[in-house]
Amino acid sequence: MNGARVGLDIGGTKIHGIAIGPDGEVLAEERAATTLGGEGVVKSAAAVVASLREALDGGEIGSIGVGIPGIVDTRAGTVKHAVNLGLDGDAFPLAELLGARTGAVVTLENDTNAATLGAHAVEDVDDLIYLSLGTGLAAGLYLSGALRRGFHGAAGEVGHLPVDPEGPVCGCGQRGCLELVASGAALAAAWPTATGHPAAALFAAAAAGDPAAVEVRDRFANGVAAAVRALALAVDPERVVIGGGVAAVGEPLREAVAVALTRQAETSPFLASLELASRLRVVSAAPVAAIGAALITPITSATPTITPTITSTKD
Template sequence: MNGSRVGLDIGGTKIHGIAIGPDGDVLAEDRAATTLGPEGVVKSAAAVVASLRAALDGGEISSIGVGIPGIVDTRAGTVKHAVNLGLDGDAFPLAALLGERTGAVVTLENDTNSATLGAHAVEDVDDLVYLSLGTGLAAGLYLGGALRRGFHGAAGEVGHLPVDPEGPVCGCGQRGCLELVASGAALAAAWPTPTGHPAEALFAAAAAGDPAAVAVRDRFADGVAAAVRALALAVDPERVVIGGGVAAIGEPLREAIAAALTRQAESSPFLTSLELASRLRVVSAAPVAAIGAALITPSNRSRGPIEGGLAWK
């Protein structure tokens, strides 16, 4: 494929864009604030594309892939229920509108699925689960060399597994869902901080020996480990990659989840034999959602070939 591939990770506060060359080199990168609402999202996304094009000295852009939250129809190029972007009405034709602004073919994908494609490229394995610890809890499945979206596009919605029938009501309408314990929002509610990143504050306090912080951290890690265990028992992936906002913690997060998996397996030789802790990785540096979006091709709406692999380490 000639020209550069552009990938946009559109979130509620910022858009992260990258341009990848045919050989897998990351040629340009840009971030900009997201303007909410239908016109705002299109305008701010187009501005990031223009910035990347300028960094490429006007070089050809062969495709634009977009990872975006909400319910995405990849074939129609529409998104709906992206409430945090102000796109909470009918299906919004983002691909067509952004294509008109940029003069390029645009393909949409759910942001978790885009990040899963990026994690696959960075980890270079054909069988993995990507678990996103963001405001919510969701997983992407890349199995046997292909992205698994599910019949209704709901594959990997592990955050809505009910684990406590007496728990609070979730936004999905069920009671006691897993994401009420194991998500960035749940962590922030359990360890509120006036400034800064709640996860960083919690893990720092736990590392300093604060008993309350240790208890909150371990409860959170137990919840994430339960999600890892459910996904591993369902599809038995080679690797489980942890990403999302909480993944900025890095290695301490992996260690906490691995310790929880080990504790949960203590009474089960079967679980012990699966060695789930050894399959964990945390991606805290690579922008996997933007990378995955860039690797989406219009022809098959999945990762296209990159000769020699992706040059991001």
């Protein structure tokens, strides 16, 4: 395939776009606010593509990959139930409309799956779980060298695993789901802050010795560890990469989850033998969602190795 491959990570507030060359080098990067609604999403995505094309001095764009929340039909190029984007009706033909606006072939993928492909590219392992700690809690599975989407596209929806039968009702209709404890939204609700990122504020306060912050941090880390444990016991991956908005905390997040995993294994020689804490990584500066979006596009050559920064400290 000739030309750069563009990846768009479309979220409810912003679109992050990158252009990747044939050798895997990131050639250009752009961010812009997302305009909600069908026409708004197409228009704002097309504007990011135009900015990338300009940054490439008018160079050819071979294809565009899009990572987007919601239920994605990759074959049809449609998305539905992306409520945070104002796309909560029938299947929306984003690939067709964005392709017509940009003159390039467009391929869609669920945003967590796209980020999983990006995490695979930077980690370069064939068995990997990408655990996204964003507004919700979800995982992408890259197993034996391929994405595992599931029969209904629900593989990795660990956030909707009920863990507390007496807990509050989740948005999915079940009671006491793990997402209500171990997600960015759950953390923000437990540690509200008027300014800045709630996760950063929480971990800073906990590091300073605030007892209340330590309690909230540990409860959150225990929930994330429970998600890691459930996924690891199901598919036994070589690596678990934590991403999403909370991952901006970096190494302190990995340490807290590693400590929780170790404590949870103290009474189980079986769990201890799996050394789950040593498999953890936390995404740092690598734009894995946009990288993965670029890599979902149809290609005729081997996938290049991408090497942005990612934390890799082991216990």
